[in-house]
Amino acid sequence: MSLIANWSYPTAVRFGAGRISEIAQACAAAGITKPLLVTDKGLADLPITGNALELLTAGGLGRGLFSDVDPNPTEKNVEEGVKAYLEGGHDGVVAFGGGSGLDLGKMIAFMAGQTRPLWDFEDVEDWWTRADADAIAPIVAVPTTAGTGSEVGRASVITNSETHEKKIIFHPKLLPAVVICDPELTVGMPQMITAGTGMDAFAHCLEAYCSPHYHPMSQGIALEGMRLVKDNLVLAYTDGTNLTARAHMMSAAAMGATAFQKGLGAIHALSHPIGAVHHTHHGTTNAVVMQQVLVFNRPRVRKHLARAANYLSISGGFDGFYNFVGELNAQLGIPKNLTELGVKDPDIAALVASALQDPSCGGNPIKMTEKNTTDLLESCFEQPI
Numbered sequence: 001m002s003l004i005a006n007w008s009y010p011t012a013v014r015f016g017a018g019r020i021s022e023i024a025q026a027c028a029a030a031g032i033t034k035p036l037l038v039t040d041k042g043l044a045d046l047p048i049t050g051n052a053l054e055l056l057t058a059g060g061l062g063r064g065l066f067s068d069v070d071p072n073p074t075e076k077n078v079e080e081g082v083k084a085y086l087e088g089g090h091d092g093v094v095a096f097g098g099g100s101g102l103d104l105g106k107m108i109a110f111m112a113g114q115t116r117p118l119w120d121f122e123d124v125e126d127w128w129t130r131a132d133a134d135a136i137a138p139i140v141a142v143p144t145t146a147g148t149g150s151e152v153g154r155a156s157v158i159t160n161s162e163t164h165e166k167k168i169i170f171h172p173k174l175l176p177a178v179v180i181c182d183p184e185l186t187v188g189m190p191q192m193i194t195a196g197t198g199m200d201a202f203a204h205c206l207e208a209y210c211s212p213h214y215h216p217m218s219q220g221i222a223l224e225g226m227r228l229v230k231d232n233l234v235l236a237y238t239d240g241t242n243l244t245a246r247a248h249m250m251s252a253a254a255m256g257a258t259a260f261q262k263g264l265g266a267i268h269a270l271s272h273p274i275g276a277v278h279h280t281h282h283g284t285t286n287a288v289v290m291q292q293v294l295v296f297n298r299p300r301v302r303k304h305l306a307r308a309a310n311y312l313s314i315s316g317g318f319d320g321f322y323n324f325v326g327e328l329n330a331q332l333g334i335p336k337n338l339t340e341l342g343v344k345d346p347d348i349a350a351l352v353a354s355a356l357q358d359p360s361c362g363g364n365p366i367k368m369t370e371k372n373t374t375d376l377l378e379s380c381f382e383q384p385i
Helices: 019-030 047-058 075-087 099-111 191-210 216-238 243-262 266-278 282-311 317-331 348-357 359-363 370-379
Strands: 005-007 012-015 035-038 064-066 092-097 139-143 155-160 165-170 178-181
Touching (some): 012 243, 165 266, 178 243, 191 282, 191 317, 266 348, 266 359, 266 370, 348 370
Parallel strands (some): 139 178
């Protein structure tokens, strides 16, 4: 099977090894003549970023770079990025990297032409309509990890540096105009990042599949996305040069972010505040709490996940699926609980309050309350809090 394709769902995707060579053409297709490449500090000096900048330069598009991006990007990063964008006279953004670089790049393109403050566009009701849609700059997205799927998303997650809350900023035009999915860019990922980002993709697919909302297209995408993770994540983890496994994981990441239009749930409702306050890796946090959330949702998802288990060739119905998650975590070296992850002296009440405010909790199969969410969160630690 040839792992080369051109997709226009959910946006124009140039998929395949070596397709970073088309970055200048992708910018031209998006109407960008002077892009600002936005990436994180860790990637800024790596060869893959240097190569992307060389390709842009060779294409006559300049060499603009902004890399002051925190692992959990904040509104301060957005402000500095917008300043660099405006001072450089840029007319579009190349969002390059993992979730942090992609999310911040999208936010810079979004905010560069707005007059209202960032938090006015939080994903609450129809707040996105407050934005001047015509002032949103075009975006080309180039993922270098296989997890978040932000390259095909219409939102960014930004941490409020004052309240330590992760906020979702949504607008339909945050969906990049062109995406380059080149699995060769993921070959250098450390094992820990391969594991954490891969489990993020799995969490997106799992929660979308279990969400009670109606979206049959997302349902099918989520199910096949879980299969791709099941069949390829351990391969990519154990042999980072396996381009077939890397390609399938990159597909699964994009599929997860496409599928979660149907909804997310308690996994993300917990991991967002934990990550914002305790600075844990998002995908790894998702993996750590996943089994406990499965138990929490069992009354509503037991039969549903039994059907998924059949498709995934997992025996034992819901229990088999639950055990599979535990075995997968063990193979990937995922911490067994939040204590082992490094979450010390948590303010349970504050984390629960933030979880219940997170938009993700609205897609959970079982309604999350202060009482049951407290019990759920406490069960994710080595000992009861």
